[in-house]
Amino acid sequence: MRKEIIKLNVGPQHPSTHGVLRLLVELEGEVVVSCDPDIGYLHRGIEKLMENRTYHRSIPLTERVDYLAGAANSLGYILAVERLLGIEEIPPRARYIRVIVAELTRIASHLFWLATHGHDLGAMTPLFYALRDREVIMDFFEKWAGKRLFPNMFRVGGVAKDFPDGMEQEIRKFAEELPEKMKDYETLLTKNPIWINRTKGVGVLSIDEVLDWGLSGPMARGSGLDFDIRKVDPYLGYDEFDFVVPLGKNGDTYDRYLIRLEEMRQSCRIILQALDRMPKGDIMIDDYKVAFPPKEKVVNGEYLIPHYLLVVKGFKTPKGEVFHHTEAPKGELAFYIVSDGSEHPYRVKIRTPSFVNLQVISKLAKGRLLSDLIALIGTIDIVLADVDR
Amino acid sequence: MSDTLIFVIISLIKSVVVVALLLLGVAIGVYLERRILGFIHLRYGPNRCGPFGILQTIADGIKLFFKQDITLPVTERTLYVVAPIIAGVTALFPFVAIPFADKVLPDAINLFGRTIDLTQYSMNRGVIADLPGGILFILAVSSLSVYGVLLAGWTSDNKYSFLGGVRVTSQMLSYELFLGVSIMGVLMVTGSIRMTEIVEAQKHMWNIVYQPVGFILYMIAGFAEACRTPFDLIECENELGSGFNTEYSSMKFALFYLAEYIHIITISAIAVTLFLGGWQGPWLPSGLWFIIKVACLFVFFIWVRGTYPRVRFDQLMSLGWKYLFPIAMANLIVTGVCVLIS
Numbered sequence: 001m002r003k004e005i006i007k008l009n010v011g012p013q014h015p016s017t018h019g020v021l022r023l024l025v026e027l028e029g030e031v032v033v034s035c036d037p038d039i040g041y042l043h044r045g046i047e048k049l050m051e052n053r054t055y056h057r058s059i060p061l062t063e064r065v066d067y068l069a070g071a072a073n074s075l076g077y078i079l080a081v082e083r084l085l086g087i088e089e090i091p092p093r094a095r096y097i098r099v100i101v102a103e104l105t106r107i108a109s110h111l112f113w114l115a116t117h118g119h120d121l122g123a124m125t126p127l128f129y130a131l132r133d134r135e136v137i138m139d140f141f142e143k144w145a146g147k148r149l150f151p152n153m154f155r156v157g158g159v160a161k162d163f164p165d166g167m168e169q170e171i172r173k174f175a176e177e178l179p180e181k182m183k184d185y186e187t188l189l190t191k192n193p194i195w196i197n198r199t200k201g202v203g204v205l206s207i208d209e210v211l212d213w214g215l216s217g218p219m220a221r222g223s224g225l226d227f228d229i230r231k232v233d234p235y236l237g238y239d240e241f242d243f244v245v246p247l248g249k250n251g252d253t254y255d256r257y258l259i260r261l262e263e264m265r266q267s268c269r270i271i272l273q274a275l276d277r278m279p280k281g282d283i284m285i286d287d288y289k290v291a292f293p294p295k296e297k298v299v300n301g302e303y304l305i306p307h308y309l310l311v312v313k314g315f316k317t318p319k320g321e322v323f324h325h326t327e328a329p330k331g332e333l334a335f336y337i338v339s340d341g342s343e344h345p346y347r348v349k350i351r352t353p354s355f356v357n358l359q360v361i362s363k364l365a366k367g368r369l370l371s372d373l374i375a376l377i378g379t380i381d382i383v384l385a386d387v388d389r
Numbered sequence: 390m391s392d393t394l395i396f397v398i399i400s401l402i403k404s405v406v407v408v409a410l411l412l413l414g415v416a417i418g419v420y421l422e423r424r425i426l427g428f429i430h431l432r433y434g435p436n437r438c439g440p441f442g443i444l445q446t447i448a449d450g451i452k453l454f455f456k457q458d459i460t461l462p463v464t465e466r467t468l469y470v471v472a473p474i475i476a477g478v479t480a481l482f483p484f485v486a487i488p489f490a491d492k493v494l495p496d497a498i499n500l501f502g503r504t505i506d507l508t509q510y511s512m513n514r515g516v517i518a519d520l521p522g523g524i525l526f527i528l529a530v531s532s533l534s535v536y537g538v539l540l541a542g543w544t545s546d547n548k549y550s551f552l553g554g555v556r557v558t559s560q561m562l563s564y565e566l567f568l569g570v571s572i573m574g575v576l577m578v579t580g581s582i583r584m585t586e587i588v589e590a591q592k593h594m595w596n597i598v599y600q601p602v603g604f605i606l607y608m609i610a611g612f613a614e615a616c617r618t619p620f621d622l623i624e625c626e627n628e629l630g631s632g633f634n635t636e637y638s639s640m641k642f643a644l645f646y647l648a649e650y651i652h653i654i655t656i657s658a659i660a661v662t663l664f665l666g667g668w669q670g671p672w673l674p675s676g677l678w679f680i681i682k683v684a685c686l687f688v689f690f691i692w693v694r695g696t697y698p699r700v701r702f703d704q705l706m707s708l709g710w711k712y713l714f715p716i717a718m719a720n721l722i723v724t725g726v727c728v729l730i731s
Contacts, residue, residue, distance in 0.1 A: 008548050016628065030552065030702055122618060122699025128430035194619055194698050370552070371701045374628050 003028060008370075012041050016120045016374045019384030023361075025373065032373055035365035037358055043388040050348045054314025055081050055156065058345075062335075063150040065350060066386035069109040070150035071101045071141075072328045078154045079235055080324035080335035084317050087157060090285055094158035096278040099236050100171065101141075101151065102326075103267040103274075107178070108137040109329035110260045117257070117378035118189060121198050126188050133181055136174055143167060156315075157291030158284035172275050175268040182261060190258070199254035203364040203376045206251060213360045217331025217353050218259045219380060223251030229327040240277075241270045253379040260381075290315045314343035330354055330381050354386035396510050399494070403517045407484055414683075415650040416446040421684075422691045429695035450643065458639035461546065469544040473637060473644035476537025480651040482530035486523035487658050488585045490515025490668050490676035515668065515676060516585060523584035524576065527659060528569050531614065535561040537648065538616075542633040553632025556622050556702060560613060563709050564620075568610035570717040574603040574724040575663045588667030595666040602720045604664045606713060611656035613705070616649070618694040622702055657686035 006027040011017040020041035026033040046065060050058040062077040063070035075098060082090075115130035138148040144163055145151035153160045163171075189195045205215070205223045220227050228245040230238040246262035248255030285291045292310060293303035319341040325334035331353025340346040357380050365373045420435065420443055427434025435445035463469045494513040497506050511519035520526050535557060542554015576582055578599050579590045587596075597604045613620040629635075634645045661667060661682040670678035700708065 006548055006551075027552075030556075118698065122621070123697065124426070124618075125430055125695050128432060132431060188696065189698070192698065194700050197704055198698060198701055369701060369703060371628055371699075 005033060010373070017377060017384075018116060018382055021358075021377070021382065021384050021387070023373070023377075025365075025370070027370065030369050030371075032365045032368055032370060035362045035373065037361055039355075039358070039384070039387050041388065042384045044385075046389045047348050047350060050345055052344060054343050055317065055345065056310065056314060058348075059154065060150065060152050062350075063152055064385065065352060065389055066109075066328065066330065066333075066354065066383050067149060068112050068383050069105045069329045070152075071105045071154065072109070072326070073333065074152065074154045075102050075236075076324065076326040076328065076333045077335050078156060079326060080322055080337050081156050081317070083324050084320065084322040084337055084339060085156065085290055085315075086318070087285065087287075087290070090158050091282040092279050093162070093281045094283040095236055096274045097159050097163065097283065098154065099238070099241075099274045100271050100278075101153070102236070103270050104137050104140065104171070106267050106329040107264050108134050110264050111137075113260060113329075113378075113381045114185065117375075117381075120374050120378045121195065123189060123192075123195065126185055129181075129184050129188075133178060140167065140171060140174075155284065155292055157287065158282070160284075160292070162283050168275055168278070171271060175271040175275075178268050179265050182264065185261065190261075196254060198371075198375060199257055199379075200250075200252055202253045202368065202372050203379055204250065204252045205360070205364070209360075209363075210251075213363075214356050215331070215360060216356065217328070217381075218256050218263065219331060219357050219360075221245065222248040222256035222259055224248055229325055229332060233325065235324070235326060238270075241273050243267075243270050253375055256379050316341060316343055317345075325351070328353055330383070330386065331357055350389055352386045352389060354380075354382040354384075355389075358382050358387055392505070392509065395500075395505060396512055399507075399512050400517055403493075403515075404485075407489065407517060408481060411481065411484065411651055411654060412647075414654055415647055416450070418650050418654065418687055419446045419449075419646075421688065422694075425688060425691045426695050429692070453639055453643040453646075456639040458641065461636055463544055463546045463636075465544040468540050470641075472537050472540035472544060473641040473648075474537075475540065476534065476648040477644035477651075479530060479533040479537060480648040480655065482533065483527045483655045483659065485517045485530075486520050486526050486584050487655075487662055488514065488516040488519070488588050488667060489658070489679050490674070493676075511585060514585060519583065519585050522582050524572065524582045524587070524663075527584075528565075531655070532561075532565050534648070534652065535565075537645075538633050541637065541645070545633070545636040547636050549629045549631075550633050550635050553629050553635075557616065557633065560616070560620070560622060560702075560705060563706065564610050564613035567709060567714045567717045568607065568614060570714070570721060571603050571606035571610055572659075572663055573721050574600045577721075577724050577728050584662055588662055588669065591666040591669060595664065597664040600664065600720075600724070602716065603724075604660070606717050606720065607660060607664065609713060611660060612690070612693070613709070615652040615656050615690070617653065617690055619697040619700050620705060621699060622705060653687060653690050654683060657683045657690070660686055 008025045008027055010023040010025050012020040012022040017023065022038040022041065024036040024038055046061050049061055053061070059074050059077065063074045065073045111130040111134040115127040118126035141151045142148045144161065144167060145153045205219070207223050207225050210220045210223045210225050216227065224247050226245060226247060231245055243266040246259045246266070248259055284294065288303065288306040293307050297303040298307050317339045319339055321336070321338045323334060323336045325332050332351065333353055334351035336349040336351065337345050338347040361376055361380060364376050368376070423445070424434040424442070435442035438444040438448045460470065492513050493515045494507050496508050496513055497504050507513040538557045539554050542550045542557065545551070575587065575596050578596060579587045581587060581590070616622070634642055637645060661679065665682050668675035668679040
């Protein structure tokens with residue numbers, strides 16, 4: 001029998017590639033013989049752009065690295081810059097606001113993942129349910145920062161703005177209600193035999209493979225690797241919170257699905273604890289060489305001049321290099337900043353989770369069906385902006 | 390005027406009425422689907438065109454009609470153009486033999502001073518042609534519908550459409566088989582393959598009571614036949630980007646769309662006729678009962694679409710051959726034994 005191989009371009013314009021991913025797929029019938037991801041369609045040169053900007057003016061750029069989890073990226077960047085400057089302590093209220101926003105972002109990102117992953121496998125309804133819940137988070141950000149996707153409110157030394165009145169209660173209500181609402185997804189997907197058939201045993205990774213490929217986030221924890229930077233290398237005082245890092249057993253798509261659902265519940269727990277402990281008070285350190293003075297005081301010359309200098313010239317950092325990693329919703333997000341002592345970074349390297357996680361797709365897709373390839377793109381949870389930067 | 394000519398005229402009138410009702414049914418069906426899916430999805434659905442958006446389908450139809458009709462420079466141009474026509478026309482065929490009402494005309498009419506007996510050829514009944522082998526005809530012509538999709542997939546010169554075409558061939562051929570087996574039980578219980586007799590045999594009790602397994606199997610096969618979620622593999626937009634109809638636009642696309650919905654109505658109508666007592670029902674006119682029952686099944690199709698993910702291609706095949714076909718055969722044997730004993 002003569003076998004013929006079809007070469008198929010999945011993407012860059014394809015409904016299930018989550019952006020402009022192009023997969024060069026060779027098919028034998030419906031079986032994938034080889035799969036080669038071709039990236040770079042969304043390259044914006046963020047790392048290079050940051051070299052010509054002051055540290056503060058890079059914050060909006062970093063939020064656009066992973067556009068589904070904007071605040072999580074700028075958090076990683078801010079923490080790296082703070083480590084470079086040697087800022088150890090920020091006011092507790094600012095720290096809790098950062099934690100709450102980071103966890104809200106994680107929930108938003110996971111909800112969007114659930115929506116698209118479900119839709120890729122043909123389940124239409126969870127898409128709308130998940131986006132309904134994500135909309136609430138977007139509304140929080142809009143109320144707080146005026147922007148929905150990219151709040152852009154983290155600053156070196158604190159946060160730019162406190163939560164508006166009453167928002168703490170709203171967030172508390174949301175965090176209490178979300179686990180209840182998530183029961184809808186459980187009914188629609190978790191116990192659905194078709195969903196189980198589509199996801200169980202698809203894209204299986206062992207712990208060794210996870211380590212070899214350098215995977216992180218739910219991709220690593222799905223295989224049972226206990227690697228959550230919030231626990232392993234705590235930042236923002238994550239070690240004071242009581243939460244569980246869910247781990248999978250089989251390392252397949254279904255396990256990773258369960259883990260992301262559980263992570264949302266754990267994020268709700270963290271948010272509730274942070275709200276309980278959040279004190280009143282300052283949201284910014286008072287070292288006005290690096291941190292913006294409060295807006296209402298800027299009329300005063302004592303504060304106006306440092307504010308002016310910060311905006312126009314920025315601040316200088318000590319010479320050296322710094323590495324800081326955070327647990328972004330999609331995995332390990334690390335900023336590596338080299339400073340030559342000027343107002344601009346000499347070089348910034350962003351280690352994005354999607355970029356590292358995506359490479360494993362050629363291994364996972366080999367020998368699977370075309371439909372599984374779509375499930376795999378979903379389970380890796382890539383954002384192409386995050387891949388290409 | 391000979392009786393044959395009268396038969397032809399009456400059948401033509403009935404056909405026109407049935408086709409008009411079917412097209413209207415499709416228009417309402419598309420609207421219903423979008424509204425009910427919207428309801429399931431916690432969103433509005435179309436609500437701008439006319440009261441509650443009921444004119445939305447008509448607006449869409451007009452839009453499709455006036456759109457530019459792009460004919461690709463494909464290799465098999467004739468087949469490429471003919472494929473949607475085949476799909477649209479073959480989808481209408483099975484309704485020839487489906488009885489949609491009890492009696493629509495009197496037993497005899499006086500025409501030009503001559504009494505014509507309308508009971509011959511069942512001219513007075515609500516069926517276009519009361520074929521002696523009605524169910525066989527339906528099974529035969531519903532198999533034809535695979536051609537339209539298959540040709541569309543193969544002649545589009547598009548790899549995605551091609552994959553859709555390959556999928557539809559194996560899907561429909563294997564499900565056709567056990568769709569046939571699943572309704573054999575009904576035929577054994579009734580002892581007839583004439584559709585009107587099957588309906589009349591259910592006067593006291595619907596066939597679903599005797600054939601619950603057969604009904605479930607028929608519905609699963611029906612979902613696969615109509616290529617609806619969870620078995621809509623031929624056009625799954627997430628993998629194949631709409632599959633076989635990717636390269637069609639304007640009225641060619643509309644014909645595929647039409648065919649899909651007529652297919653659902655046909656599958657529902659056959660299910661109603663074989664299992665749910667056809668047009669039989671108290672108080673209301675028989676035609677209305679038929680429409681109500683078909684509409685209920687149609688809504689069921691929509692409901693399933695809002696609930697289930699899509700199965701994988703190989704799982705669809707193994708589901709059909711490994712599980713459903715043996716169950717259908719077992720159902721057939723059990724029914725045979727029961728019929729023999731009673």
